[in-house]
Amino acid sequence: MTEYSRRVTGIEMSGIRKFFQKAKPDSVNLGIGQPDFPTPKHIKKAGIEAIENNLTGYTFNYGVPELREALSKKFKRENNLSYSADQIIVTAGAGEALHIAMQTLVDEGDKVLFPDPGFVSYRECAVLAGGIPEPFALTEDLEIDPEALKSMIDDAKVIVLNSPGNPTGTVESVDTIRAVVEYADDKGVTVISDEVYEHFIYDGDKHVSAAAFGDNVVTINAASKTFSMTGWRLGFIAGSEDFIEQSVKVHQYCQTCATSISQYAAIAGYTGSMDCVWEMRDEYEARRNLLYDGLTNLGFDFKKPGGAFYLFVPMNEETFKKIIDAGVIAIPGDAFGENSKNYARFSYAASEENIKEALLRMKNII
Ligand SMILES: Cc1ncc(COP(=O)(O)O)c(C=O)c1O
DSSP states (O other), X not given: OOOOOHHHXXXXXXXXXXXXXXXXXXXXXXXXXXXXSOOOHHHHHHHHHHHHTTOOSOOOTTOOHHHHHHHHHHHHHHHOOOOOGGGEEEESHHHHHHHHHHHHHOOTTOEEEEEESOOTHHHHHHHHTTOEEXXXXXXXXXXXXXXXXXXXXXXXXXXXXXXXXXXXXXXXXXXXXXXXXXXXXXXXXXXEEEOTTTTOBOTTOOOOOGGGGOSSEEEEEEHHHHTTOGGGOOEEEEOOHHHHHHHHHHHHHHTSSSOHHHHHHHHHHHHSOSHHHHHHHHHHHHHHHHHHHHHHHTTOOOOOOOBTTEEEEEOOHHHHHHHHHTTEEOEEGGGGOGGGTTEEEEEOOSOHHHHHHHHHHHHHHO
């Protein structure tokens, strides 16, 4: 009989995907964590042109120079960060970037801190790297309490930040991000900052990058959510030159390079007008308001989150089951960690019509 490695038997498939397999065919799907918009036309066109121009071979491991240059300018323009093109690796989505960051930073037995509720990959990537996963709890409003975190940071190797957050939708305050990054920096702990939802922040609020407050930060981002390109698998990771020199080895031996076609398409995204992104943002904001108002009218009591496209709603198991039986798909909170049991994640990356239908179905049973 084949014996599998403990690293792999020690992790689980994401509860999110398992859940979809059980859904009824006529259910309204508020479970899915990907934009429901098509990739903008000028980006698709650049991808098609890349194919037609036979730009279909391997690229440099680090990525196409023109894209790395565009990303360096993006960091300056949008995040006020001075990452040179040499400090960026283009990856197969933020997912690969997370994996290579953990492999590069974490040794056997190193403690890796991440938010719980939090995105499903943090724990599993830490375990795959041989680390000891240590989830940290959030406040009742699903925010980080920097003071409560300090003692946990002291002996950690890495801490993951994710603002705006999945599944919470929380946009952390500038003060919180600054406090965590500065404290981690003092203690020699590296921050991995996952910023894939940076463009989806509402109420006129602005994104703040963790790397603005310290040097010991690795920044992860992707075209996936920004340009509705999840299937193109295009992300990137930025850090110190040392970090890039080490982490590109992991990238080389698992991925070689990100898909060439996607890289050329992404150049059009990052050098083009951002109007298409702001249109998506405005649409998400309207849907957030619709879903939030609907759920609070049904009696759910929680703070309105400021970003991403999720509402993480406190509810007991019985109510959750009733909602699923009524034909509305949400994700059970426990897919996002041990502290997340009495919640459900609703995604509003769904049409207004579907959100209204879901609210109607819930109204009938609550
Ligand atoms: C917080 C967060 N980070 C990373 C990812 C992975 O993104 P990608 O599709 O670019 O791999 C996701 C996807 O849902 C996410 O929600």
